[in-house]
Amino acid sequence: MNESTLIVFTGDKGGVGKSTLAVLMTEWLLSQGTKVHLVDADPNQTAKIWTEKCESRGYKASAPDAPVTIADTAGTSGASLNKYIRQADIIVVPFQPHVADLETVVGWFLSINAELQGRVVFVPNRLTHTKEQRDGLEELRKILKEVGRGRLAPGLADRPAVYPPLFNGRKENFFNLPVDEKVKQEVHATFRSIMKR
Ligand SMILES: Nc1ncnc2c1ncn2[C@@H]1O[C@H](COP(=O)(O)OP(=O)(O)OP(=O)(O)O)[C@@H](O)[C@H]1O
Ligand SMILES: [Mg+2]
Helix, strand or coil: CCEEEEECCCCCCCCCCCHHHHHHHHHHHHHCCCCEEECCCCCCCCHHHHHHHHHCCCCCCCCCCEEEEECCCCCCCHHCCCCHHHCCCCEEEEEEECCCHHHHHHHHHHHHHHHHHCCCCEEEECCCHHHHHHHHHHHHHHHHHHHHHCCECCCECCCCCCCHHHCCCCCCCCHHHHCHHHHHHHHHHHHHHHCCC
């Protein structure tokens, strides 16, 4: 284990919540008293822009010397794979539990070596608890059980009023704001599960 913990958010599907979860986990760790270095390996720079917005308002959300590094990436191939995924202590793969999205993430998971598989945590995002989603999650559970590696975190519900405004940036930690109890619970459950190794 490195001195500092590296948590990498990745996955080949676009728009599934990698940056949302990377930013939210940064906020969550900070609210728990753990400093975070948030690095952005995505050319879109969603996480970096967020960090800069917060900084311009006097809130320093990212510190280079922090004990935890969170990396937001654009996907699982090329430079991201070499630079971040191989070095990661925890590889977080957000996904929307539709059959089509699952095929992509499961295909990637089955293509990586056993050691890397053991570091993967899948995070269902935008849960609406439809039958299609339940079936998708059941399918993934079965696959992880068969493989004997990889984990599934509880995940986040689809909350258009809560999660998209995260990227606006703030002058203080997200969890200092009045946050709905249900939101707090799902965030705690998901990130505690990611940290549990
Ligand atoms: N749980 C959620 N509820 C509602 N909206 C969400 C949720 N998670 C993410 N979103 C929204 O979905 C969109 C895509 O999320 P995000 O940018 O985090 O995905 P990404 O995987 O980083 O995308 P990209 O591949 O473009 O980097 C954003 O507008 C975000 O606000
Ligand atoms: Mg992103």
